[in-house]
Amino acid sequence: MFTRTVDEVAPVEWGNGTSHRLLVEADRMGFAFAVTLVRQGTTSALQYRNHLEACYCVAGSGEVVEKDGTRHKIMPGTIYVLDEHDPHYLIASDYEDLHLVSVFNPPIVGNERHTLSEDGFSQY
Numbered sequence: 740m741f742t743r744t745v746d747e748v749a750p751v752e753w754g755n756g757t758s759h760r761l762l763v764e765a766d767r768m769g770f771a772f773a774v775t776l777v778r779q780g781t782t783s784a785l786q787y788r789n790h791l792e793a794c795y796c797v798a799g800s801g802e803v804v805e806k807d808g809t810r811h812k813i814m815p816g817t818i819y820v821l822d823e824h825d826p827h828y829l830i831a832s833d834y835e836d837l838h839l840v841s842v843f844n845p846p847i848v849g850n851e852r853h854t855l856s857e858d859g860f861s862q863y
Contacts, residue, residue, distance in 0.1 A: 751849070755781035756836075758773045763846055764847065771842070771846035771847045772842055773847075775840070775841055776836055776838055776839075777838075780832075781830070782828055782830045785829055791822055792843050792844075793821070795817070796817045796837065798835075799838050801837040804827060805826075
């Protein structure tokens with residue numbers, strides 16, 4: 740057994756926010772766990788080609804938009820699940836940051852960063 744706090748983990752700047760990777764591949768749990776902040780007013784084109792991800796909103800609001808334009812509101816108590824390596828747009832509201840907890844399978848190493856551009860979906 741072990742414990743770890745957000746304060747013990749350096750945040751990773753991923754483009755439009757930060758991610759505290761509390762569990763990573765080296766922890767040998769079979770999944771990764773992160774606490775993510777998405778800055779207000781930002782839109783991020785994202786895709787995880789090597790991981791499945793589930794995100795649960797704990798504070799703030801926004802939307803996740805599928806590549807085909809289907810929109811899903813995100814607010815506290817909402818989970819969204821990227822079960823097919825789905826390219827998506829993650830949009831934080833204009834007036835508040837979006838706070839998520841995320842689970843990745845297989846686990847991320849922990850130092851991954853998105854490279855955001857208008858030319859396509861950032862991926863790792």
